[in-house]
Amino acid sequence: MSELVGSKQGTLHLYTETIECEGISPLALYEAGEKLYKGQRFFWQNREKTRTIVGIGHARIIRAEGSRRVDDVREEWNELKNNIIKEQADQAPILFGGFSFDETGVSSEEWDAFSPGLFVVPVFQLEIVNESSQLSINCVTPQIDYSKRFDHLRKERDRLLHIAQVQERPLFEKPVVIEKIERNVPEYLQAVRSVKRNITQGRVDKVVISRSIELDFEDTVSSGSALYYALQEQPESYTFVFENESDTFFGATPERLIRKEAGKIFSAGVAGSVRRGKDLGEDQRLGQALLSDEKNREEHAYVVSMIQEVISPLCTSLEVPKHPKLLKIRDIQHLFTPIHGEANASADLLSFVSALHPTPALGGTPRKEAVELIRELEQMDRGYYAAPIGFVDADDNGEFVVGIRSALLKGGKALLYAGGGIVSESDPLAELEETNVKFRPMLRVLGGHRHEL
Ligand SMILES: C=C(O[C@@H]1C=C(C(=O)O)C=C[C@H]1O)C(=O)O
Numbered sequence: 001m002s003e004l005v006g007s008k009q010g011t012l013h014l015y016t017e018t019i020e021c022e023g024i025s026p027l028a029l030y031e032a033g034e035k036l037y038k039g040q041r042f043f044w045q046n047r048e049k050t051r052t053i054v055g056i057g058h059a060r061i062i063r064a065e066g067s068r069r070v071d072d073v074r075e076e077w078n079e080l081k082n083n084i085i086k087e088q089a090d091q092a093p094i095l096f097g098g099f100s101f102d103e104t105g106v107s108s109e110e111w112d113a114f115s116p117g118l119f120v121v122p123v124f125q126l127e128i129v130n131e132s133s134q135l136s137i138n139c140v141t142p143q144i145d146y147s148k149r150f151d152h153l154r155k156e157r158d159r160l161l162h163i164a165q166v167q168e169r170p171l172f173e174k175p176v177v178i179e180k181i182e183r184n185v186p187e188y189l190q191a192v193r194s195v196k197r198n199i200t201q202g203r204v205d206k207v208v209i210s211r212s213i214e215l216d217f218e219d220t221v222s223s224g225s226a227l228y229y230a231l232q233e234q235p236e237s238y239t240f241v242f243e244n245e246s247d248t249f250f251g252a253t254p255e256r257l258i259r260k261e262a263g264k265i266f267s268a269g270v271a272g273s274v275r276r277g278k279d280l281g282e283d284q285r286l287g288q289a290l291l292s293d294e295k296n297r298e299e300h301a302y303v304v305s306m307i308q309e310v311i312s313p314l315c316t317s318l319e320v321p322k323h324p325k326l327l328k329i330r331d332i333q334h335l336f337t338p339i340h341g342e343a344n345a346s347a348d349l350l351s352f353v354s355a356l357h358p359t360p361a362l363g364g365t366p367r368k369e370a371v372e373l374i375r376e377l378e379q380m381d382r383g384y385y386a387a388p389i390g391f392v393d394a395d396d397n398g399e400f401v402v403g404i405r406s407a408l409l410k411g412g413k414a415l416l417y418a419g420g421g422i423v424s425e426s427d428p429l430a431e432l433e434e435t436n437v438k439f440r441p442m443l444r445v446l447g448g449h450r451h452e453l
């Protein structure tokens with residue numbers, strides 16, 4: 001860290017100091033944070049497993065709401081970013097968080113802990129990128145004399161590292177489900193039929209309708225246990241865990257919204273689904289049938305064309321393959337179109353998030369009418385389900401996914417969410433079955449799959 005000369009009083013500074021910590025287990029560090037920082041932790045791992053981030057403690061919280069929420073987050077982050085004090089070798093501090101699906105906010109108490117925009121700079125930031133592990137302390141303070149606070153945080157860091165290193169691998173019992181409540185199946189089927197009518201009438205082309213399942217457990221389920229089983233059960237997905245106060249939003253999603261790295265951007269169309277086969281032959285037959293299925297190709301095409309349309313103005317170049325491929329994960333296969341490009345110098349990561357959300361994979365098309373229908377027809381609050389969650393660093397590199405295959409954990413209870421794209425050819429019962437397949441990842445993680453009929 002370098003000293004700061006001649007800074008204004010009252011301005012917030014972000015002091016960062018990084019050490020190397022080879023061999024540290026991210027899960028063990030997450031657990032080590034439980035005692036002092038329960039309710040203030042997050043975890044992130046990309047699909048490729050090349051980047052893992054653990055955040056412990058809140059050095060800074062940014063909340064935002066309303067239609068300017070993304071701009072408000074950017075503004076506060078930029079202000080803080082301009083006052084980062086670190087050495088060249090120290091890692092870039094990150095801002096991690098997410099938005100609610102609906103910009104008009106959350107409508108139920110269930111999602112009280114998660115404001116329409118909630119971002120944090122962690123006090124302790126572990127980043128494992130490829131083979132390198134680095135642990136930073138981030139300290140946000142208006143004082144120039146931060147050294148006392150920093151000394152205290154260094155001691156805490158060393159204690160966390162010690163606990164993570166000496167503690168035996170934490171053992172987690174699979175949660176025991178005592179009740180599984182399908183919350184709104186009749187309403188869901190009604191909503192699907194209603195969307196079909198709206199398509200016939202020409203108001204929309206596609207709308208994503210979702211539903212939720214409640215699981216009640218014998219005991220409180222810790223976010224560490226949710227994380228442990230998400231990593232174990234869904235290795236082909238992104239893993240995210242976001243604690244706030246006593247609630248945790250977490251999931252194992254296959255769907256990237258946007259990644260930005262050194263000016264390059266990577267998005268993806270993921271829509272159109274079929275279950276995995278019971279053996280290789282059936283799996284391949286199902287996959288081939290999906291690739292040529294008109295209804296699924298239609299669901300998919302809306303997504304790819306809207307992504308292209310909304311991010312073209314933010315890019316100097318964009319590559320969009322003409323035909324989708326298959327993306328196979330443990331329980332389901334999807335149509336998948338990777339989209340790559342080069343960002344304009346003035347387009348930052350959050351401007352991509354703002355332009356893209358919601359894509360027709362989670363909202364529908366046209367966007368405005370689809371979101372109105374979701375508000376009108378879905379008998380639930382999506383909260384952070386199907387919405388952007390991810391991180392950005394001080395160099396504007398980062399990644400956001402959409403929070404699907406996800407659940408909200410509230411002590412001894414969890415709410416699971418799943419939906420699907422409804423188009424003119426959708427069959428309500430087949431769509432219901434598709435949501436059952438999409439619930440499976442979280443049911444496995446939380447022990448609820450034993451309750452399947
Ligand atoms: C909405 C969800 O998934 C989305 C809908 C899909 C579909 O309808 O085929 C496929 C992938 C996702 O984009 C979900 O998992 O809840």
Ligand SMILES: [Mg+2]
Nearest residue numbers: 272273420421
């Ligand atoms: Mg579908």
